Amino acid sequence: MQNIRFNFPAPDVDPTVETLRQDVRAFLRGERRQGHFRPGTDCWCAGIDPDFSRKLGQRGWIGVTWPKRYGGQELSALHRYVITEELLVAGAPVHAHWIADRQSGPLILKCGTESMRRDILPRIAAGECFIALGLSEPGSGSDLASVKTRAEKADGGWRITGTKLWSSGAQICQYMTVLARTASSDAGGRHAGLTQFLVPLDSAGVSIRGIRDMSGVEHFNETHFDDVWVSEDAVLGAEGEGWQQVTGELALERSGPERFLSTFVALEQACGAIAGEELTDHQLATLGRLLARIRALRSMSLGVASLLQQGQSPDVEAALVKDLGTRFEQEIIERLREFWPITQGPDSDNELRALLSDSLLRQPSFTLRGGTNEVLKGIIARGLGLR
Ligand SMILES: Cc1cc2nc3c(=O)[nH]c(=O)nc-3n(C[C@H](O)[C@H](O)[C@H](O)COP(=O)(O)OP(=O)(O)OC[C@H]3O[C@@H](n4cnc5c(N)ncnc54)[C@H](O)[C@@H]3O)c2cc1C
Known part of the structure; x- marks a missing residue:
């Protein structure tokens, strides 16, 4: 066996982290006292409340690690950590902004165009823009490289056709990050030829159907893309780099x-x-x-x-x-x-x-x-x- 050591270093503790924690706690106590939410388990998946997310955005608690010019606070990963920890421990309804804050925002920061960053990141940070994750498909979950959704170049942009499954929160999201096949895998292996797109969910040809889980909540969806046109700028990162990005x-x-x-x-x-x-x-x-x-x-x-x-x-x-x-x-x-x-x-x-x-x-x-x-x-x- 290769001699591997797992690395879990203790974080440097910045005293402002504790101050932030107390602020978040005080806010959550106030919200509960006023009956604005009832604590729930699995609140980051089942608790969808866009108004609650907006309140967090107004306090500057979404996208906290991002540059200020994109609506962030330039705080550390640990600051973000204590905010998420307090929200979860309180069972607060945080799903609406969760995925955009956790991964779509950082993806746009890293791979998006400058106009995408300037337009979308401040809206995410304000708790006004939500993004769903379009990876899984019928017949393609663990083995993501087998996705069938395809995007073809057309009319100054791309046309996307396919179905994404289990897309959490898509019914209230403005965008979905969609992993699609843009080239055959024959030449470069099955992980090649995949590209990620940021697709506005109000585009013509998009339809979203809620799926009820056994707890009775409709938090995830089946999302169809029927020849949906998106502009060239919708490509996240480089064409064909989707696998590495995901x-x-x-x-x-x-x-x-x-x-x-x-x-x-x-x-x-x-x-x-x-x-x-x-x-x-x-x-x-x-x-x-x-x-x-x-x-x-x-x-x-x-x-x-x-x-x-x-x-x-x-x-x-x-x-x-x-x-x-x-x-x-x-x-x-x-x-x-x-x-x-x-x-x-x-x-x-x-x-x-x-x-x-x-x-x-x-x-x-x-x-x-x-x-x-x-x-x-x-x-x-x-x-x-x-x-
Ligand atoms: C609550 C919830 C929210 C979700 N939200 C999203 C979302 O927002 N966006 C999105 O894209 N997806 C989402 N998903 C989908 C999720 O990522 C997939 O369900 C998951 O990746 C498994 O894929 P699958 O369901 O197709 O199962 P399959 O891949 O078909 O797996 C079936 C079984 O086979 C096993 N298996 C498969 N491959 C292997 C292997 N190589 N080795 C050993 N065992 C294997 C699996 O462990 C599993 O037990 C969500 C799922 C749930 C339950």
């Missing part, structure tokens, strides 16, 4: 606190519900184990944030965080069910029982979205030199 986004997509905190709000409620009660040794050990694992996962995830801040692309470390983190957030619900058997539905008046019941219906998706755990294990094995 894989370059993966560390951003896989390592954040949303990969282990999706059900934290239920754990916190549970701890509150038993505060002051005499706990059995088994209950204490169960809760202690869960809390200890959160600390370990948080250290690993912060380590990846530090590497991103240094300009590295720690794909293997990010895959590890996602594999361990998503199984952990599922396990929280399994352990809590031992103490609070789920006997009521998500509309229960009891907040903890409602959270547990909703989580039970949502948790199977945690180890699928953003790359399944089997696929992640393949990436980790390759990083270890095992395949």
Whole structure:
């Protein structure tokens, strides 16, 4: 086996990070007091509230690491980390802006045209522009290189035809980043000939159909592109570089606190519900184990944030965080069910029982979205030199 050491460096702690955390907490307390949101598990996927995203934008809490001339605050990856962490822990409805803040914005910053950056990034940062992720297709999920959506050069731009599946939040997004085949894979191998486009979702020929998941929420969609014309400027980065760009986004997509905190709000409620009660040794050990694992996962995830801040692309470390983190957030619900058997539905008046019941219906998706755990294990094995 190749001698590989995983790298999860402790971040440099800037005192302004803690001040920012307190500001975000105070804002969230105020929002809750005024009844502006009800805490939910999986809030970064199921909690869609454009008004809430706009409020965060007004406070300057979206796109915080981007240059000021594009609407950002020029803060560090750690500042961004504490904002996302506080929002998740509070179970706030953050899905509307999540993908644009996490990966489409950074992609536009890196690969977009200057006019795209000037036009779109400030709107994302203001919480007024949302972007969906158009990677998966019917028959093409883990094996993304097999995408069938194609784009052909035409009339000063491109014409795109195909179907994207599971596109989270597309129904409220203005744009989708679409991975399409622009050249045959015969010559350069199957990862060649793919290009990413930024497609306005109000273009003629785009239709979006909501898909209801088993929790009853329609947060993802099937999006059809029927000979959709986009301008030459819609190309993100270089033609044929789509594969490298998509894989370059993966560390951003896989390592954040949303990969282990999706059900934290239920754990916190549970701890509150038993505060002051005499706990059995088994209950204490169960809760202690869960809390200890959160600390370990948080250290690993912060380590990846530090590497991103240094300009590295720690794909293997990010895959590890996602594999361990998503199984952990599922396990929280399994352990809590031992103490609070789920006997009521998500509309229960009891907040903890409602959270547990909703989580039970949502948790199977945690180890699928953003790359399944089997696929992640393949990436980790390759990083270890095992395949
Ligand atoms: C809640 C949710 C939100 C999502 N949001 C988006 C989105 O916004 N945009 C988007 O593009 N996609 C999105 N997805 C799609 C997601 O990325 C895919 O579901 C995922 O990549 C798996 O692809 P698939 O569903 O086609 O399964 P498949 O790729 O068909 O996999 C089926 C099974 O085979 C296994 N498998 C496949 N290949 C291998 C391999 N090489 N080694 C071992 N096992 C393998 C998988 O692990 C899985 O168990 C979302 C999914 C969910 C659940």
